[in-house]
Amino acid sequence: xxxxxxxxxxxxxxxxxxxxxxxxxxxxxxxxxxxxxxxxxxxxxxxxxxxxxxxxxxxxxxxxxxxxxxxxxxxxxxxxxxxxxxxxxxxxxxxxxxxxxxxxxxxxxxxxxxxxxxxxxxxxxxxxxxxxxxxxxxxxxxxxxxxxxxxxxxxxxxxxxxxxxxxxxxxxxxxxxxxxxxxxxxxxxxxxxxxxxxxxxxxxxxxxxxxxxxxxxxxxxxxxxxxxxxxxxxxxxxxxxxxxxxxxxxxxxxxxxxxxxxxxxxxxxxxxxxxxxxxxxxxxxxxxxxxxxxxxxxxxxxxxxxxxxxxxxxxxxxxxxxxxxxxxxxxxxxxx
Amino acid sequence: xxxxxxxxxxxxxxxxxxxxxxxxxxxxxxxxxxxxxxxxxxxxxxxxxxxxxxxxxxxxxxxxxxxxxxxxxxxxxxxxxxxxxxxxxxxxxxxxxxxxxxxxxxxxxxxxxxxxxxxxxxxxxxxxxxxxxxxxxxxxxxxxxxxxxxxxxxxxxxxxxxxxxxxxxxxxxxxxxxxxxxxxxxxxxxxxxxxxxxxxxxxxxxxxxxxxxxxxxxxxxxxxxxxxxxxxxxxxxxxxxxxxxxxxxxxxxxxxxxxxxxxxxxxxxxxxxxxxxxxxxxxxxxxxxxxxxxxxxxxxxxxxxxxxxxxxxxxxxxxxxxxxxxxxxxxxxxxxxxxxxxxxxxxxxxxxxxxxxxxxxxxxxxxxxxxxxxxxxxxxxxxxxxxxxxxxxxxxxxxxxxxxxxxxxxxxxxxxxxxxxxxxxxxxxxxxxxxxxxxxxxxxxxxxxxxxxxxxxxxxxxxxxxxxxxxxxxxxxxxxxxxxxxxxxxxxxxxxxxxxxxxxxxxxxxxxxxxxxxxxxxxxxxxxxxxxxxxxxxxxxxxxxxxxxxxxxxxxxxxxxxxxxxxxxxxxxxxxxxxxxxxxxxxxxxxxxxxxxxxxxxxxxxxxxxxxxxxxxxx
Numbered sequence: 001x002x003x004x005x006x007x008x009x010x011x012x013x014x015x016x017x018x019x020x021x022x023x024x025x026x027x028x029x030x031x032x033x034x035x036x037x038x039x040x041x042x043x044x045x046x047x048x049x050x051x052x053x054x055x056x057x058x059x060x061x062x063x064x065x066x067x068x069x070x071x072x073x074x075x076x077x078x079x080x081x082x083x084x085x086x087x088x089x090x091x092x093x094x095x096x097x098x099x100x101x102x103x104x105x106x107x108x109x110x111x112x113x114x115x116x117x118x119x120x121x122x123x124x125x126x127x128x129x130x131x132x133x134x135x136x137x138x139x140x141x142x143x144x145x146x147x148x149x150x151x152x153x154x155x156x157x158x159x160x161x162x163x164x165x166x167x168x169x170x171x172x173x174x175x176x177x178x179x180x181x182x183x184x185x186x187x188x189x190x191x192x193x194x195x196x197x198x199x200x201x202x203x204x205x206x207x208x209x210x211x212x213x214x215x216x217x218x219x220x221x222x223x224x225x226x227x228x229x230x231x232x233x234x235x236x237x238x239x240x241x242x243x244x245x246x247x248x249x250x251x252x253x254x255x256x257x258x259x260x261x262x263x264x265x266x267x268x269x270x271x272x273x274x275x276x277x278x279x280x281x282x283x284x285x286x287x288x289x290x291x292x293x294x295x296x297x298x299x300x301x302x303x304x305x306x307x308x309x310x311x312x313x314x315x316x317x318x319x320x321x322x323x324x325x326x327x328x329x330x331x332x333x334x335x336x
Numbered sequence: 337x338x339x340x341x342x343x344x345x346x347x348x349x350x351x352x353x354x355x356x357x358x359x360x361x362x363x364x365x366x367x368x369x370x371x372x373x374x375x376x377x378x379x380x381x382x383x384x385x386x387x388x389x390x391x392x393x394x395x396x397x398x399x400x401x402x403x404x405x406x407x408x409x410x411x412x413x414x415x416x417x418x419x420x421x422x423x424x425x426x427x428x429x430x431x432x433x434x435x436x437x438x439x440x441x442x443x444x445x446x447x448x449x450x451x452x453x454x455x456x457x458x459x460x461x462x463x464x465x466x467x468x469x470x471x472x473x474x475x476x477x478x479x480x481x482x483x484x485x486x487x488x489x490x491x492x493x494x495x496x497x498x499x500x501x502x503x504x505x506x507x508x509x510x511x512x513x514x515x516x517x518x519x520x521x522x523x524x525x526x527x528x529x530x531x532x533x534x535x536x537x538x539x540x541x542x543x544x545x546x547x548x549x550x551x552x553x554x555x556x557x558x559x560x561x562x563x564x565x566x567x568x569x570x571x572x573x574x575x576x577x578x579x580x581x582x583x584x585x586x587x588x589x590x591x592x593x594x595x596x597x598x599x600x601x602x603x604x605x606x607x608x609x610x611x612x613x614x615x616x617x618x619x620x621x622x623x624x625x626x627x628x629x630x631x632x633x634x635x636x637x638x639x640x641x642x643x644x645x646x647x648x649x650x651x652x653x654x655x656x657x658x659x660x661x662x663x664x665x666x667x668x669x670x671x672x673x674x675x676x677x678x679x680x681x682x683x684x685x686x687x688x689x690x691x692x693x694x695x696x697x698x699x700x701x702x703x704x705x706x707x708x709x710x711x712x713x714x715x716x717x718x719x720x721x722x723x724x725x726x727x728x729x730x731x732x733x734x735x736x737x738x739x740x741x742x743x744x745x746x747x748x749x750x751x752x753x754x755x756x757x758x759x760x761x762x763x764x765x766x767x768x769x770x771x772x773x774x775x776x777x778x779x780x781x782x783x784x785x786x787x788x789x790x791x792x793x794x795x796x797x798x799x800x801x802x803x804x805x806x807x808x809x810x811x812x813x814x815x816x817x818x819x820x821x822x823x824x825x826x827x828x829x830x831x832x833x834x835x836x837x838x839x840x841x842x843x844x845x846x847x848x849x850x851x852x853x854x855x856x857x858x859x860x861x862x863x864x865x866x867x868x869x870x871x872x873x874x875x876x877x878x879x880x881x882x883x884x885x886x887x888x889x890x891x892x893x894x895x896x897x898x899x900x901x902x903x904x905x906x907x908x909x910x911x912x913x914x915x916x917x918x919x920x921x922x923x924x925x926x927x928x929x930x931x932x933x934x935x936x937x938x939x940x941x942x943x944x945x946x947x948x949x950x951x952x953x954x955x
Contacts, residue, residue, distance in 0.1 A: 203371075
């Protein structure tokens with residue numbers, strides 16, 4: 001992409017305010033795209049996320065609770081925007097941006113505030129880790145479906161914020177990767193990647209995360225979407241990430257049936273991941289005992305998160321995506 | 337131990353069935369879950385695909401096998417062979433009279449008798465039935481006839497001793513009537529033998545056994561305690577006390593007399609074995625209400641060492657005659673002894689205090705507000721409680737009258753002739769004692785606590801006042817209408833029922849027993865029957881109206897029966913001329929004592945243990 005060619009080429013269409021994403025499309029030189037047409041209007045985008053959801057996401061940014069003080073150029077987001085002269089892109093003005101970097105020409109034409117971004121920008125590294133073990137492909141509604149949509153939405157927000165995004169799907173090992181990329185136009189590709197994920201393997205949360213931490217040298221904000229149903233636990237994996245300096249956001253997804261199991265008589269519970277069975281008489285007493293154990297387990301996660309400074313949010317797969325994004329995650333300070 | 341139904345041991349075949357259930361696996365439906373991670377602690381048993389599993393020794397299995405074996409044993413009816421009563425039907429006569437309180441056997445004779453009775457009941461065969469009769473002044477069946485062993489034992493536990501005399505004759509009669517038609521029944525008399533010779537004839541099918549209780553007869557007791565007016569000075573009383581030594585040796589003692597708690601006389605006594613002494617005390621303080629005689633030295637029976645006497649003085653009856661003028665009535669009342677007669681004209685009635693009189697005679701007049709007393713009413717005017725027809729009945733003849741009623745005793749009412757009689761309708765509370773056709777000529781009844789006798793005619797319009805029957809009728813009527821003297825309670829014996837006569841206005845009657853316990857009654861116009869007189873001593877009765885005490889009375893319960901004080905234990909019993917030896921023909925025969933109920937209790941215990949163990953494992 002040529003910065004010089006596009007630096008003086010602010011969007012010149014009357015409908016910019018209505019579909020701001022097209023600004024990037026035009027600036028990225030998405031050749032042949034009709035002006036005004038949404039650049040995510042393909043099938044991938046529509047099956048993973050609704051256009052209306054995407055439009056709402058455009059207002060949001062990923063917020064890390066701490067910023068990295070020491071950084072390598074071009075790899076992590078610094079506390080200040082870059083000041084090199086090589087133009088990279090525009091992005092909408094958000095309160096707090098340096099007013100000097102507002103492109104007043106664009107404002108004069110379109111009556112809209114945009115900020116110029118330059119190649120020398122300190123980029124934030126955002127890691128999106130999605131649990132796609134077989135236990136995730138369960139529940140009514142399906143946990144993996146919501147987890148994929150959530151990952152897509154968070155990835156979209158990261159890309160929109162010009163963060164450097166890496167996405168990985170894991171069970172006992174990392175079984176699929178996407179990125180790194182900092183290009184907002186990579187969003188459709190991300191969505192295709194996510195939509196193509198299949199549930200595989202059994203969860204070994206610790207092993208997968210330890211390995212991931214060892215493989216990546218660019219710590220940053222790591223967003224983990226998992227059901228944490230791992231016999232080996234979760235502490236070692238998270239600790240490995242924390243030790244490397246990652247800022248961890250743990251998004252814990254559970255199916256309603258896992259939170260409130262129904263009474264069912266004499267049953268053999270078959271583990272989706274291992275195929276092993278547990279014979280149980282699922283009466284009120286068993287349900288009550290399960291609830292006790294569930295409470296103890298979630299309390300353990302919460303206590304660990306509180307102790308280690310991990311942002312932790314637990315939600316059920318029945319929760320609408322928009323409520324999760326615009327409600328819970330904003331309240332948690334993950335999105336702003 | 338043997339088995340009554342050994343065939344039932346076949347139920348032990350259920351043991352393999354129980355073990356088989358443990359070999360079989362529960363058939364379960366598969367349910368796909370995301371992870372069994374959170375469920376693993378709740379698992380019941382390990383999954384396996386075969387319909388059978390290896391037998392694992394578990395406490396539950398052992399308990400259930402033991403349960404089956406115990407149940408099998410219970411159904412087989414195990415029993416022990418014991419020596420038991422041959423007869424299937426027994427009657428136990430348990431002496432609960434005053435003499436059974438003697439302490440020559442510890443703690444007392446009655447406790448020893450109950451223990452002996454329990455021993456008999458324990459030895460009964462399991463299907464035997466029996467009756468326990470508590471013998472005091474009246475026999476009392478302690479539990480329904482034909483009760484089983486458990487019921488009999490419970491009845492024995494609840495039995496109490498009294499101060500009454502022994503009415504063994506009546507008790508034996510009752511026992512024989514209960515056993516009528518029974519073959520081979522046995523009667524056990526458990527007693528110290530302190531009762532007169534029995535006169536019943538015992539049929540040959542009934543065996544009577546005497547189990548004597550008591551070892552010593554060392555007792556001195558007051559057997560007579562009475563008072564008499566001094567003929568020369570009616571206000572003075574003479575006391576007569578008889579003391580007997582029932583013991584086998586000569587003994588001394590000190591007899592003391594108390595008047596209202598203050599000592600006024602004493603006399604040292606020296607009595608030979610079986611001897612008696614009579615003492616008269618004429619120095620009773622004038623006005624004393626209660627006198628007590630007391631023997632100083634304790635012996636094996638305390639109840640006869642004290643006796644009480646309530647001294648009653650005759651009181652006169654105040655009768656108010658409300659009449660314009662009635663010479664016949666006036667004269668007839670004045671003839672009566674212990675009666676103070678007063679007369680007032682009807683128009684002066686409002687000025688008198690009705691509370692001062694015990695009985696009212698209204699002639700041709702009735703006050704608007706009736707006094708709280710009994711009354712004789714002559715020629716009544718119509719009131720709201722007595723309806724009188726507008727026309728008079730002329731020359732009625734007596735068609736019928738109740739000759740045997742106490743009011744008409746020795747009264748020839750058929751001789752009475754009438755000029756006119758008021759046409760009275762008998763109220764619901766009244767009964768008609770004499771009538772002419774449908775016209776009542778004499779009524780009596782209880783009108784809201786007031787006894788009333790009504791003559792619905794003017795004496796001057798009949799010849800009744802001229803007949804010799806008239807003063808007799810008035811005497812009958814006054815006696816009938818006299819309120820019970822609150823001080824007049826004859827000295828009853830322990831266990832007797834005492835009839836307490838409340839005054840008409842009394843709404844609460846309290847009886848304080850010798851031990852201080854108070855029992856309250858609500859008299860409803862009639863007398864109150866008080867039967868809880870087992871304890872010896874003074875009983876104080878307080879009559880109250882609207883919370884105010886209106887009368888107090890005292891009665892004494894004494895144990896002055898020579899038969900009860902004679903504690904020398906009898907070794908034989910004379911029943912209708914036949915002598916029953918001590919414990920003679922008690923027949924013990926081998927019998928089965930089944931204990932399956934205990935096996936059943938053990939089964940219940942195991943079931944409880946199984947329940948506990950199952951839930952303990954589940955949690």
